[in-house]
Amino acid sequence: MRATPKRDNYDIVVIGAGPAGLAATVFAAEAGLSALLLDENPGPGGQVWRAISSTPVAEREQLGADYWAGADLVQAVRSSGAEIIHRATVWSLDRNLEVGVSVGGASAFINARRVVLATGALERPFPIPGWTLPGVMTAGAAQTMLKSSGLVPDGRTVIAGQGPLLWLLAAQILRLGGRIDRILDTTERRNHIAALPHAFAFMTSPYFAKGLAMMREVRAKVRVVTGVNELSAEGDGQLATVTYAAGDRRETIPAGLLLLHQGVVPNVNLAMAAGVEHRWDDRQLCWSPVVDDKGNTSVEGIAIAGDGAGIAGMEAAVFRGRIAARAAVQALAPEEAAKLAPMAMLRTNLARAERGRAFLDTLFRPARQFRIPKGDTIVCRCEEVTANDILDAVAIGATGPNQLKAYRRTGMGPCQGRLCGLTVTELMAEARGKSPQEIGYYRLRAPVKPITLSELAAVAKTEADVNAVVRG
CATH class of the missing domain: 3.50.50.60 (FAD/NAD(P)-binding domain)
Structure with missing residues (x-):
C-alpha cells in the first residue's frame, strides 16, 4: 500500500474501503483498469469489518462469522493490483470527477474517469x-x-x-x-x-x-x-x-x-457536495441519493454503492459494489466487462441479499420522540443549539436548514451536520407543517471534512492555477 497516489489520473477511483468499496475495487482491477482505493481509516474493512487485519480479538466466534467473512475480500483487494491508500481524507469531489484528497498532511487533486462512492453509513x-x-x-x-x-x-x-x-x-x-x-x-x-x-x-x-x-x-x-x-x-x-x-x-x-x-443512515455529505440528487426516504426516514439499478447518480460518472445508496446491510453492499464497478467497466472498456460476472447474476444475488429488508425497516422505524426532541435538549452538539433555539428561529423567519445557519450556526461545526442534520430537517418540517423533502437539507460544499490551511497550501501548483489566480 502506497502513502501517496503515484499518478494524477485513474480509470476508476473508489472512495471507502468497506464491503462495497472493496468489492468494487476488485472488479475494476480484475478488468485491467487503473484503480485507486482511498479510505480514511488505518486499515481496510469499513465499520462492518473494522480492523479485520489488526484486531486483537483472535477467537473468531467472539466477533461472529459475518465479521470474518471480510478477510477473503480484503486479501483479494491486496492482490488485485489496485492502489490502496489508507489514512486518506477525501474532502472534495466535483462534477468533473476531480477528487481532492489529503494524505500525510498534504493535499492533491486526482482525476478519474469514473468514481464509485462507497462511503457507507452513519449512526442516526x-x-x-x-x-x-x-x-x-x-x-x-x-x-x-x-x-x-x-x-x-x-x-x-x-x-x-x-x-x-x-x-x-x-x-x-x-x-x-x-x-x-x-x-x-x-x-x-x-x-x-x-x-x-x-x-x-x-x-x-x-x-x-x-x-x-x-x-x-x-x-x-x-x-x-x-x-x-x-x-x-x-x-x-x-x-x-x-x-x-x-x-x-x-x-x-x-x-x-x-x-x-x-439505526444507521446513508453518509451523504460527499455525494451532496458533488451535486448528486437526493430524496427524502419516507421508509428509512433519511436522505438517500437517487440512483439507477447500476448505482449511477444524477452526476455523470459518479456511482454510489453500499449503504451510502440506502441501508441494506453488508451482503447487499458487496453486490452493489460489484454492480457499480461492472457498470463502470462496461462504460470504459466494454470488451473487458465480458470477463466479469454477468450483470443479471449480480442483480439476482443483490435481490436475495435485500430480501427481508422491508421487515427490518418497518420494525425498527425509530419513534418520533427519539428523532424530534423538544425543550432544552441539544440538537447541534458542535454549537450547543437546543430544540427550543431552533423553534424560536423558525418563529422569526428561518425557513430551512440553510437559513438556520445564519440564525444559530447549526451544521457549521466540525461534524458539518452529520450529528444534527436529520434532526434539524425533521424538527423544522414539523414546526412549519411541511414535508422533510420540502424543508431540505444543509447545502454542502468542499471541504466536506476538516482539513488545515497548510494541507490546502500544499496542493501542487500548475501554470493554469497561477494564471487563474492572476486573472482573479
Whole structure:
C-alpha cells in the first residue's frame, strides 16, 4: 500500500474501503483498469469489518462469522493490483470527477474517469436529554473500540435503542467478557403489527435465523426492558443515572456508560457536495441519493454503492459494489466487462441479499420522540443549539436548514451536520407543517471534512492555477 497516489489520473477511483468499496475495487482491477482505493481509516474493512487485519480479538466466534467473512475480500483487494491508500481524507469531489484528497498532511487533486462512492453509513442521531454528557456514546463507537482494541465495558453499562447493530454489539460485548446491566428496547409496539406483511420475506431471508439466535443469546444473560418510550441521561458533568419509562413504569438506574443506537443512515455529505440528487426516504426516514439499478447518480460518472445508496446491510453492499464497478467497466472498456460476472447474476444475488429488508425497516422505524426532541435538549452538539433555539428561529423567519445557519450556526461545526442534520430537517418540517423533502437539507460544499490551511497550501501548483489566480 502506497502513502501517496503515484499518478494524477485513474480509470476508476473508489472512495471507502468497506464491503462495497472493496468489492468494487476488485472488479475494476480484475478488468485491467487503473484503480485507486482511498479510505480514511488505518486499515481496510469499513465499520462492518473494522480492523479485520489488526484486531486483537483472535477467537473468531467472539466477533461472529459475518465479521470474518471480510478477510477473503480484503486479501483479494491486496492482490488485485489496485492502489490502496489508507489514512486518506477525501474532502472534495466535483462534477468533473476531480477528487481532492489529503494524505500525510498534504493535499492533491486526482482525476478519474469514473468514481464509485462507497462511503457507507452513519449512526442516526439519538437526541435525548443528556446525550452530550461524558459517559454517553454511540453503539458504533463502542464497537469500534471493541474491534480495534478489544476493549469492552466493565462498569455499570446500559444499552438503549433498537436495531440489528444493538443486538450484535451486545452479543459481542458479552462474548468478550464485558458487562451489560440493562438493555432498554425503544422499538414501538405498533411497529410489530406494521411489519407483519413483510414477515414471510424476512423469515425466508438469511437474517432471520441469525438474528433470532443472537437475541436469545443476549436475553439469556441481560435483563431487557421492552416498550421504552422515554429516555434521558443525568449527571453533574458525568453520566450518573439513566431514567426511562416503559408503559406505566418509570425507573432511574445508576450507570457509568450509556450506549445509544437507533439505526444507521446513508453518509451523504460527499455525494451532496458533488451535486448528486437526493430524496427524502419516507421508509428509512433519511436522505438517500437517487440512483439507477447500476448505482449511477444524477452526476455523470459518479456511482454510489453500499449503504451510502440506502441501508441494506453488508451482503447487499458487496453486490452493489460489484454492480457499480461492472457498470463502470462496461462504460470504459466494454470488451473487458465480458470477463466479469454477468450483470443479471449480480442483480439476482443483490435481490436475495435485500430480501427481508422491508421487515427490518418497518420494525425498527425509530419513534418520533427519539428523532424530534423538544425543550432544552441539544440538537447541534458542535454549537450547543437546543430544540427550543431552533423553534424560536423558525418563529422569526428561518425557513430551512440553510437559513438556520445564519440564525444559530447549526451544521457549521466540525461534524458539518452529520450529528444534527436529520434532526434539524425533521424538527423544522414539523414546526412549519411541511414535508422533510420540502424543508431540505444543509447545502454542502468542499471541504466536506476538516482539513488545515497548510494541507490546502500544499496542493501542487500548475501554470493554469497561477494564471487563474492572476486573472482573479
